[in-house]
Amino acid sequence: MFLLAENARKHVPQGSGSRGTEPVHGGNRKHPRTVLVDPQGYGGSDRKGDHPRPCGHREGTAERTSGSGCPVIKRALVIGGGIAGIQTALDIADAGFEVDIVEKQPTIGGKMTQLDKTFPTLDCAACILTPKMVECAQNELINIYSYSEVDAVSGFVGNFSVKIRKKARYVDETKCTGCGLCTEKCPQKKVPNEFNLGMDNRRAVYIPFAQAVPKVATIDADARC
Numbered sequence: 001m002f003l004l005a006e007n008a009r010k011h012v013p014q015g016s017g018s019r020g021t022e023p024v025h026g027g028n029r030k031h032p033r034t035v036l037v038d039p040q041g042y043g044g045s046d047r048k049g050d051h052p053r054p055c056g057h058r059e060g061t062a063e064r065t066s067g068s069g070c071p072v073i074k075r076a077l078v079i080g081g082g083i084a085g086i087q088t089a090l091d092i093a094d095a096g097f098e099v100d101i102v103e104k105q106p107t108i109g110g111k112m113t114q115l116d117k118t119f120p121t122l123d124c125a126a127c128i129l130t131p132k133m134v135e136c137a138q139n140e141l142i143n144i145y146s147y148s149e150v151d152a153v154s155g156f157v158g159n160f161s162v163k164i165r166k167k168a169r170y171v172d173e174t175k176c177t178g179c180g181l182c183t184e185k186c187p188q189k190k191v192p193n194e195f196n197l198g199m200d201n202r203r204a205v206y207i208p209f210a211q212a213v214p215k216v217a218t219i220d221a222d223a224r225c
């Protein structure tokens, strides 16, 4: 899912992984602004009329009407940090706009991280994917909300509010270096490894795989010793 929101601001700290729901606001209810793109035609979803119409917004379409006079702060939210979300974020960032990626897993990369070769060229999946993952992490215009989920999207075209729930890693992301020492020492060794589809086990504190982005340990609260 891809939203082109405006005025969205960074609200969820990348830090300690606290539980909670954080709003990301797009636009301003008093002065809603115009959106540029709504390829699926969801524009004008305010059917009950209980919200003001975005300036310059034509009823029932996502077209920007000319001469609205409303400034647009272009910023995007990409839901899902698989290869499609990563490429989308990189393209938007390359165009000079800020992007937020929300990924429910502890790392971005999605299913492609589990592949060996890609059809039809039999290119190495990791050789394609991992440089893009690193590029995402290093790009100043891209914010990655890993281990997070979108709880709600409200508002209307040009004026979105998004609630992002950041799940607890029980590890301080700002301090973890990804050294793996905690994984090595963890006594719980019998947790089915999702990355390998349960064909082997991982520890209760784990980093999904060596090239994970962000490379930060996560404590699986459901895995009891």
Ligand code: SF4
Pocket (backbone or CB within 6 Å): 171, 175, 176, 177, 178, 179, 180, 181, 182, 183, 216, 217
């Ligand atoms: S990987 Fe584990 S031991 Fe290493 S810095 Fe992170 S939390 Fe600490």
